[in-house]
Amino acid sequence: MMQQQLLKCCFCLVSVAFVCGSLSAASQVPLAAVDAGKGHADDVRHADAIHNGQRDFDFDLGNWRTHSSRLLHPLTGSKDWVDMDGSTIVKKIWGGRASLAEFKSDGAAGQLQLLSLRWYNPNSRQWYLDFATPNVGKLGEVPAVGEFRNGRGDFYDRESIGGRTILLRFSIWGITADTAQSEQAFSDDGGKTWEVNWTNRYTRMSE
Numbered sequence: 214m215m216q217q218q219l220l221k222c223c224f225c226l227v228s229v230a231f232v233c234g235s236l237s238a239a240s241q242v243p244l245a246a247v248d249a250g251k252g253h254a255d256d257v258r259h260a261d262a263i264h265n266g267q268r269d270f271d272f273d274l275g276n277w278r279t280h281s282s283r284l285l286h287p288l289t290g291s292k293d294w295v296d297m298d299g300s301t302i303v304k305k306i307w308g309g310r311a312s313l314a315e316f317k318s319d320g321a322a323g324q325l326q327l328l329s330l331r332w333y334n335p336n337s338r339q340w341y342l343d344f345a346t347p348n349v350g351k352l353g354e355v356p357a358v359g360e361f362r363n364g365r366g367d368f369y370d371r372e373s374i375g376g377r378t379i380l381l382r383f384s385i386w387g388i389t390a391d392t393a394q395s396e397q398a399f400s401d402d403g404g405k406t407w408e409v410n411w412t413n414r415y416t417r418m419s420e
Contacts (some may be wrong), residue, residue, distance in 0.1 A: 266340065267310045267333045269361040272388050274312065276418040277301040281318060284410035287399050288374065295322045301415065307332075342368050342383065357383050364388055372399075380404050391417040 281297045299318025306312055311332035318325050327346045334341065343356040359368030366385040371378055380400040387394040397411035 264338065264362075265335075266338055266360055267335065269333075269340065269366065270312055270331055271309055272390075272393065273303045273314070274305055274309075275303060277303070277393075277415040278418050279316070279318060279413055279415055281320075281411065281413045283322075283412075284408075285322070287408060287410040288379065288401050296320050297322070297325065299325075300418070310335075340366070340368065357381065359383075361385075374399070377401060382407060 277300060279297075279299050279301050281299075282294050283297070285291060285293045285295060297318040297320030299316065301314050301316045303312055303314040311330070314329040314331075316325070316327045316329065325346075327344055329342065329344050330352060331340055331342050333339075339358050339360045341356040341358055343352045345352045355370050355372070357368035357370040359366060364386060368383045370381050372381050373379070380403070382398045382400070383395065384398075385393060385395045393415045395413045395415075396409050398407040398409045400407045
């Protein structure tokens with residue numbers, strides 16, 4: 214379970230999931246019902262209603278060097294972080310309306326490999342992000358949902374950790390032609406507070 218959650222993350226370019234545990238299903242909740250993300254997502258849709266976001270992930274295509282830091286035991290009060298370095302290769306699907314990222318990284322906690330599938334819904338004008346790891350071999354059953362505005366992407370879903378339902382937020386910003394960064398955060402109090410548990414910095418490599 215922690216693999217899928219700590220990684221719902223992480224990207225796009227991206228990122229991430231987890232080393233300790235198996236992917237598992239969480240009860241699916243529409244984005245509009247996620248308290249922490251509802252207001253922001255509604256504001257985005259109303260303020261940018263005519264925006265066609267199907268090319269919003271174009272910046273991500275290509276080869277990237279990644280540096281990641283992750284919190285080993287989220288929502289426990291732990292301050293134990295580990296660093297990882299690796300690479301991400303992102304390929305275009307459906308003319309850019311979807312993409313597939315292959316992430317590989319190594320660090321003190323071991324090696325992590327994952328696939329990140331992102332696809333665009335032209336009706337809702339939102340992106341869906343999902344992940345898979347080799348030791349599980351299937352995509353998660355609840356993708357994160359969100360969109361970009363003013364150079365920042367925010368994606369939300371609900372997950373279950375240790376029998377508790379929590380909110381998950383994955384954000385991407387600082388996007389240039391050759392750099393980007395992202396983070397994943399959990400909330401166990403309905404979005405009143407967030408604990409960041411995964412950060413990523415991306416630097417474009419020569420093709």
